[in-house]
Amino acid sequence: MQGYTGDREKILTRIRRIEGQVHAIGQMVEDDQYCIDVLTQISASTSALKSVALLLLDDHLNHCVRRASQEGGEVADEKMREASQAIARLVKS
Numbered sequence: 001m002q003g004y005t006g007d008r009e010k011i012l013t014r015i016r017r018i019e020g021q022v023h024a025i026g027q028m029v030e031d032d033q034y035c036i037d038v039l040t041q042i043s044a045s046t047s048a049l050k051s052v053a054l055l056l057l058d059d060h061l062n063h064c065v066r067r068a069s070q071e072g073g074e075v076a077d078e079k080m081r082e083a084s085q086a087i088a089r090l091v092k093s
Helices: 005-030 035-071 073-092
Strands: none
16 A cells, blocks of 8 residues: 555546646647746646645655654665655755
8 A cells, every 4th residue: 555545536636637737738839828828837737746746745754654664674764765865856846
């Protein structure tokens, strides 16, 4: 069971909404919409993706990392490294 299992439907709903936003951006470009309006929609889609990423990260920390820290040892160290690397990727994006 993944850490996000409890939020699976919420995550899928958000992903589908983001897919719709991205599709709409393509349509805006095809329709020669004003560039600032396209950029605004890209920004909104980017924010929505980051929101999903933070939800997944929170689930990972509260499920996978917490469970691994209770076990201790190399498993805990690995989960902490994974979480740290994921946070670093999010901060860079």
